[in-house]
Amino acid sequence: xxxxxxxxxxxxxxxxxxxxxxxxxxxxxxxxxxxxxxxxxxxxxxxxxxxxxxxxxxxxxxxxxxxxxxxxxxxxxxxxxxxxxxxxxxxxxxxxxxxxxxxxxxxxxxxxxxxxxxxxxxxxxxxxxxxxxxxxxxxxxxxxxxxxxxxxxxxxxxxxxxxxxxxxxxxxxxxxxxxxxxxxxxxxxxxxxxxxxxxxxxxxxxxxxxxxxxxxxxxxxxxxxxxxxxxxxxxxxxxxxxxxxxxxxxxxxxxxxxxxxxxxxxxxxxxxxxxxxxxxxxxxxxxxxxxxxxxxxxx
Amino acid sequence: xxxxxxxxxxxxxxxxxxxxxxxxxxxxxxxxxxxxxxxxxxxxxxxxxxxxxxxxxxxxxxxxxxxxxxxxxxxxxxxxxxxxxxxxxxxxxxxxxxxxxxxxxxxxxxxxxxxxxxxxxxxxxxxxxxxxxxxxxxxxxxxxxxxxxxxxxxxxxxxxxxxxxxxxxxxxxxxxxxxxxxxxxxxxxxxxxxxxxxxxxxxxxxxxxxxxxxxxxxxxxxxxxxxxxxxxxxxxxxxxxxxxxxxxxxxxxxxxxxxxxxxxxxxxxxxxxxxxxxxxxxxxxxxxxxxxxxxxxxxxxxxxxxxxxxxx
Amino acid sequence: xxxxxxxxxxxxxxxxxxxxxxxxxxxxxxxxxxxxxxxxxxxxxxxxxxxxxxxxxxxxxxxxxxxxxxxxxxxxxxxxxxxxxxxxxxxxxxxxxxxxxxxxxxxxxxxxxxxxxxxxxxxxxxxxxxxxxxxxxxxxxxxxxxxxxxxxxxxxxxxxxxxxxxxxxxxxxxxxxxxxxxxxxxxxxxxxxxxxxxxxxxxxxxxxxxxxxxxxxxxxxxxxxxxxxxxxxxxxxxxxxxxxxxxxxxxxxxxxxxxxxxxxxxxxxxxxxxxxxxxxxxxxxxxxxxxxxxxxxxxxxxxxxxxxxxxxxxxxxxxxxx
Numbered sequence: 001x002x003x004x005x006x007x008x009x010x011x012x013x014x015x016x017x018x019x020x021x022x023x024x025x026x027x028x029x030x031x032x033x034x035x036x037x038x039x040x041x042x043x044x045x046x047x048x049x050x051x052x053x054x055x056x057x058x059x060x061x062x063x064x065x066x067x068x069x070x071x072x073x074x075x076x077x078x079x080x081x082x083x084x085x086x087x088x089x090x091x092x093x094x095x096x097x098x099x100x101x102x103x104x105x106x107x108x109x110x111x112x113x114x115x116x117x118x119x120x121x122x123x124x125x126x127x128x129x130x131x132x133x134x135x136x137x138x139x140x141x142x143x144x145x146x147x148x149x150x151x152x153x154x155x156x157x158x159x160x161x162x163x164x165x166x167x168x169x170x171x172x173x174x175x176x177x178x179x180x181x182x183x184x185x186x187x188x189x190x191x192x193x194x195x196x197x198x199x200x201x202x203x204x205x206x207x208x209x210x211x212x213x214x215x216x217x218x219x220x221x222x223x224x225x226x227x228x229x230x231x232x233x234x235x236x237x238x239x240x241x242x243x244x245x246x247x248x249x250x251x252x253x254x255x256x257x258x259x260x261x262x263x264x265x266x267x268x269x270x271x272x273x274x275x276x277x278x279x280x281x282x283x284x285x286x287x288x289x290x291x292x293x294x295x296x297x298x299x
Numbered sequence: 300x301x302x303x304x305x306x307x308x309x310x311x312x313x314x315x316x317x318x319x320x321x322x323x324x325x326x327x328x329x330x331x332x333x334x335x336x337x338x339x340x341x342x343x344x345x346x347x348x349x350x351x352x353x354x355x356x357x358x359x360x361x362x363x364x365x366x367x368x369x370x371x372x373x374x375x376x377x378x379x380x381x382x383x384x385x386x387x388x389x390x391x392x393x394x395x396x397x398x399x400x401x402x403x404x405x406x407x408x409x410x411x412x413x414x415x416x417x418x419x420x421x422x423x424x425x426x427x428x429x430x431x432x433x434x435x436x437x438x439x440x441x442x443x444x445x446x447x448x449x450x451x452x453x454x455x456x457x458x459x460x461x462x463x464x465x466x467x468x469x470x471x472x473x474x475x476x477x478x479x480x481x482x483x484x485x486x487x488x489x490x491x492x493x494x495x496x497x498x499x500x501x502x503x504x505x506x507x508x509x510x511x512x513x514x515x516x517x518x519x520x521x522x523x524x525x526x527x528x529x530x531x532x533x534x535x536x537x538x539x540x541x542x543x544x545x546x547x548x549x550x551x552x553x554x555x556x557x558x559x560x561x562x563x564x565x566x567x568x569x570x571x572x573x574x575x576x577x578x579x580x581x582x583x584x585x586x587x588x589x590x591x592x593x594x595x596x597x598x599x600x601x602x603x604x605x606x607x608x609x610x611x
Numbered sequence: 612x613x614x615x616x617x618x619x620x621x622x623x624x625x626x627x628x629x630x631x632x633x634x635x636x637x638x639x640x641x642x643x644x645x646x647x648x649x650x651x652x653x654x655x656x657x658x659x660x661x662x663x664x665x666x667x668x669x670x671x672x673x674x675x676x677x678x679x680x681x682x683x684x685x686x687x688x689x690x691x692x693x694x695x696x697x698x699x700x701x702x703x704x705x706x707x708x709x710x711x712x713x714x715x716x717x718x719x720x721x722x723x724x725x726x727x728x729x730x731x732x733x734x735x736x737x738x739x740x741x742x743x744x745x746x747x748x749x750x751x752x753x754x755x756x757x758x759x760x761x762x763x764x765x766x767x768x769x770x771x772x773x774x775x776x777x778x779x780x781x782x783x784x785x786x787x788x789x790x791x792x793x794x795x796x797x798x799x800x801x802x803x804x805x806x807x808x809x810x811x812x813x814x815x816x817x818x819x820x821x822x823x824x825x826x827x828x829x830x831x832x833x834x835x836x837x838x839x840x841x842x843x844x845x846x847x848x849x850x851x852x853x854x855x856x857x858x859x860x861x862x863x864x865x866x867x868x869x870x871x872x873x874x875x876x877x878x879x880x881x882x883x884x885x886x887x888x889x890x891x892x893x894x895x896x897x898x899x900x901x902x903x904x905x906x907x908x909x910x911x912x913x914x915x916x917x918x919x920x921x922x923x924x925x926x927x928x929x930x931x932x933x
Contacts, residue, residue: 118317121587123546126564126580133568133576134325169709173769176667176701177776178693179726187722188711210445214550217447218565233447237554244455251448259443 020267022260026076033077039067041074041227050243062232062246063239072253074227079257082143082222083208087201089147094154095193099185101155102162113159116152124149125211132220142221146211150204157200161193199268206261213254229254304596311592318584319374322577323367334359336571337383379578384570389578392563399469399559403478403551404544410483411540415490416533422491423498423521434495437488447550450481454554469557478555482547486540493536497529531598538594542587613678614812615643615666615699615780620675622658622665631887635661637836638675643780646810648802650823650844652859653833656883659816662833663782666814667701668692680779700773704785706765710757716768717753723775738775745808746771746801763794770801774809781805782814787822799826821863824848832856835886835894842919852921854899855879893924901925 029036038058045065052060059068101112119127131145165171171188213230215221222228229250236246326333334353338345354360358369373380379389418437422430457477458466465474501507502525510520548561560579567575622636635658643649651659664670666677668684677684682695703709710719717739724735743750746767757765766786773781783802787795803826805811817823823830824844831841832855840853851857858879879898884890890897896906903924911924 118321121591122584123543125546125549126583129549129564129568130325130576130580133571133573136571137569169703169705170711172669173701173703173709173772174722174726176669176696176699177723177726177772178697179722183726206443213445214447217445217550218553220565220568230445230447233451237451240451240455241459244459247448247451247455251445251451255440255444255448258445259439262443 020260020264022256023264026080026257026260029073030077030080033073037067037070037073039070041066041070042225043067050239052243052245059249060245062236068232068246068249071227071232072229072249075229075232075250075253076257078222078226078228079209079212079254082139082146082212083205085143086146086150086208086212087205089143090150091154091197091201093147094151094156095158095190095197097151098155098158098160099162099189099193102159103166103181103185103189105163109159112155116155116159119149119152120156124153125214128211128215129220132215137220137223139222139226142212142215146208146215150208153200153204154197157197158193161196162189165189165192199265201265202268203262203265206258206265209254209257209261303599307592307595307599311588314588315585318588319371319581320367322580322584323370325577325580326366326573333357333573374578374581379581380574382567382575383572384575389575392575393560393578393582396558396560396563399552399557400545400548400561402475403482403548403557403559404541406475406479407482407486407544407547408537408541410479411487411490412537414483414487415494415537418487418491419494419498419533420521420526422495423502423525424518426499426502431495434488434491438492441485441488444485445550446481446485446547447554449484450478450551450554453477453481453484467556469555474555478551478557481554482544482551485547486537486544490533490537490540494529494533497532498525501525501528527601531601534598534601535594538590542590545583545586612645613642614645614680615641616676616678617641617662617666618676618678620662620665620677621673622661622670623673626887629887633886634836634889635670635886636665636672639833639836639838641831641838641841643812643814645779646806646812647829648806648813648815648827650820650827650830651814651816651833652818652820652823652830654818654883656886657833658836658886659833660784663701663784663814663816666780666782667699668696669701697776698779700776700778700781702766702769702773702781702783702786704789706762706769706789707757709769710765712757715754715756716760719768720753720772720775723772727776739771742771742774745774745804747797761794762790763797766790766798767801770798770805774805774811778811780812780814782816784816785818786815788817788819795822802826820848820859824863832859835884835889837894837922838920839895839923840919840921842921846919852919852926853895853923854901854925855895893922895923 043066045061047065048057048061049063049065050061051057051065054060057067057069059072061067062071097112101109127149128142128145131148132141135141135145166189171184174184174188212221213228213233216228216230217234219234222231224231232250233247233254236243236250239246334350334357335345337353337357338349358366361369370380377390379393381388382392418430418434422428422434454466454477457464464477466477468474498521502521507520507525510524511517545561548559549565551557552559552562553565560582563575564579564583566572567579618640620636620639620641621634624633624635625631626633637658639658639662641649641651641662651662653659661670665672666679672685675685679695679699684692684695687695710716714722720739720742721732721735724738729735729738739753740750743752748764748767748771752760752764752768757768760768770781770786781802786802787798790798799822802813802815806813813827815823815827820830820832827844829841830844830847831838832847832853833839834855840847840851840856842852847856848860848863851860861878880900881898884894884897890907892905892907892909893899893902893911896902899906906924911922913920913922914926
């Protein structure tokens with residue numbers, strides 16, 4: 001293995017802690033947003049519009065005089081709540097579909113997986129947009145659209161794990177012992193699937209945060225007056241010439257959050273294998289994570 | 300070989316048919332009364348009479364398979380219906396807007412390819428140099444940063460700070476540069492990493508060790524042996540990024556105020572203009588299928604082993 | 612008393628890509644008495660594992676019958692089949708794969724008893740204690756995970772878990788082939804104890820005739836989905852009838868130089884034919900040193916005499932002459 005790759009790996013390992021820190025800060029901000037915002041994120045004050053960094057407004061104000069720091073904190077809440085809702089919904093539905101499809105097999109599996117593959121061949125964001133076009137604008141419509149667009153990947157991964165596990169000797173020997181179908185699925189197949197799914201979900205959380213920001217940027221996701229990074233970004237675009245601060249801050253917040261989730265996912269992937277993994281396996285895992293990531297990051 | 304290619308072509312055609320069904324079914328699953336949505340779009344006062352009239356006019360009461368056949372039949376002849384919002388024929392709008400999106404995607408693809416392959420090759424030429432570091436950092440940023448953020452930074456840098464490139468509108472090649480870089484820079488940085496890893500893998504193989512110990516110069520091995528062998532992986536990665544550029548165009552076109560197909564799609568989503576929505580989706584699906592088809596054919600041509608295996 | 616009677620069992624696999632059919636078990640018949648150890652020997656790919664898996668229900672036979680403990684299993688509806696098979700257990704070749712990697716040994720053994728409907732944790736612990744003693748394991752392993760045990764320990768854990776189901780028949784698929792030679796005796800002794808003390812009948816599946824010969828009363832030799840010869844292991848080893856059995860016995864390093872000196876050396880030529888396109892007539896004829904034209908014509912019938920059975924044209928003829 002080339003030396004630069006090792007260096008990159010150790011670099012990634014060192015980045016593990018910052019990643020956890022970023023995600024933790026995000027979570028704290030999101031959980032206690034109401035108590036942490038110095039101003040109301042929606043309070044307008046046209047007298048102090050477009051101010052730069054100052055003691056009163058640490059990160060300045062936007063064109064309506066709203067406090068940028070407060071809006072960033074409120075935005076982290078909006079983003080993480082939406083991400084959590086979509087990930088949980090898509091995961092639950094996807095895992096159930098994937099498990100049933102993989103365990104039952106036959107024509108059901110064939111039909112389910114063909115449609116899943118078809119949906120996966122179209123970028124998820126386009127699927128989500130089409131769904132919004134059907135459902136109309138609004139917070140819950142966006143959540144529903146993203147959930148539908150995100151179900152196939154969870155179903156696919158779960159089904160893959162289930163199909164790989166169901167014929168493994170440890171499942172077969174339980175079957176021979178007389179374990180019921182419910183026991184096999186609930187205690188052995190689902191946990192195995194969930195372990196892989198959780199690793200994927202943590203990378204996916206970053207991708208979803210990006211997707212939500214992109215939808216809001218297009219004016220099709222989170223609607224004002226709710227604060228969201230993508231929405232802050234598009235609000236500030238007309239003032240790019242003289243106040244780039246207003247686009248750099250939400251952009252950085254988003255980039256850091258996504259990067260945090262990505263690294264968390266990679267770390268989880270390596271924790272998933274407690275045994276010493278060879279360099280080759282690790283490289284393969286990273287490549288897979290990278291590929292998953294790349295296919296979803298193209299927003 | 301020809302037979303395999305033909306079979307691949309046939310399956311692509313079948314996929315197009317499947318895609319058309321999927322795009323059409325968007326209307327079929329449209330919640331609520333489609334006729335009422337159309338009526339509301341035309342005027343603020345909606346009576347049941349007008350709704351009924353629209354139902355008849357659009358044939359909305361006919362069974363779904365019949366409606367699909369009618370729609371598909373027209374689509375094959377180049378008639379994609381009229382936009383519900385503007386009343387303009389969708390096909391005409393698409394043709395008018397196509398050049399912008401095509402230029403954006405082709406230009407972005409070219410930039411991706413040049414940047415990705417260039418960096419990877421330079422990195423392989425002088426391994427462990429500063430270029431490898433750049434590739435690594437770029438791919439880290441590329442995997443996490445939103446496209447619209449990168450695009451806005453580029454606009455600020457070239458349009459506001461240096462004032463050397465137009466940042467707005469579609470007027471001549473100079474105005475194409477920033478959008479194409481904006482759309483191509485993230486996939487380019489990720490591709491550079493993929494290609495670099497593929498090259499590094501090739502260069503660590505036994506045949507390279509043998510060739511070096513025979514006294515062949517590293518550069519020659521890189522160009523003549525490692526590069527062709529690393530190509531299929533790279534091309535597959537590139538194709539994925541290329542196909543996903545449609546998705547990136549959704550944000551890049553609005554930033555530069557380009558009236559392309561992606562912007563048309565976003566508009567259709569906003570106004571729930573399902574005629575435009577399904578037509579755009581169909582165009583996107585055909586594009587994805589075409590990209591996949593050409594990748595398969597290209598990698599088949601590049602890799603004789605693969606085509607032989609498929610024949611067997 | 613016949614514990615298990617398999618008659619004319621056919622198991623087929625279809626290759627998903629080409630649609631060709633691989634008949635892994637071709638009209639196999641097999642009898643097992645209660646409390647006896649029976650060997651099943653053949654090369655990899657001959658269908659011996661498939662036969663074992665079909666008996667416990669991991670494969671679905673196309674036709675034939677399996678009578679276990681007086682119950683014709685395949686004629687039962689699916690749910691009742693599993694009930695009827697509860698006292699047949701299976702030991703996998705790879706003991707590491709047969710145990711859930713994240714589960715402690717204790718939890719795996721408890722689960723086996725929970726599956727059997729034992730709700731009382733104390734009763735379960737007591738039962739597990741007994742089984743551990745029977746398989747020469749100490750209770751320290753209960754808190755460990757499969758990866759922390761040695762191969763021999765793991766295989767005995769698998770046997771212990773199977774024993775918790777109180778089996779009358781234990782099917783062991785190459786139980787020791789992944790172990791070091793020094794550990795094999797350990798595990799083989801466990802099998803012998805099981806037979807002697809618990810009266811469990813055991814099918815030993817192996818590719819190595821030497822291993823099976825010591826432990827088992829009778830041996831079945833399988834080739835390309837057919838049982839080509841079966842008989843008492845002593846007689847079969849001393850005087851193999853089928854050319855394939857001759858080749859297998861010739862491959863064993865014997866102890867008695869007198870016997871070995873007079874042993875006919877048969878070395879097989881070529882490889883196992885593709886199971887998707889087996890040769891016509893006798894499936895062994897492509898590699899048989901005694902093959903002749905008539906072998907291609909029709910499949911030889913089984914000739915049964917003095918507790919031995921063989922499928923070969925050689926004996927068909929001698930039978931006719933006699």
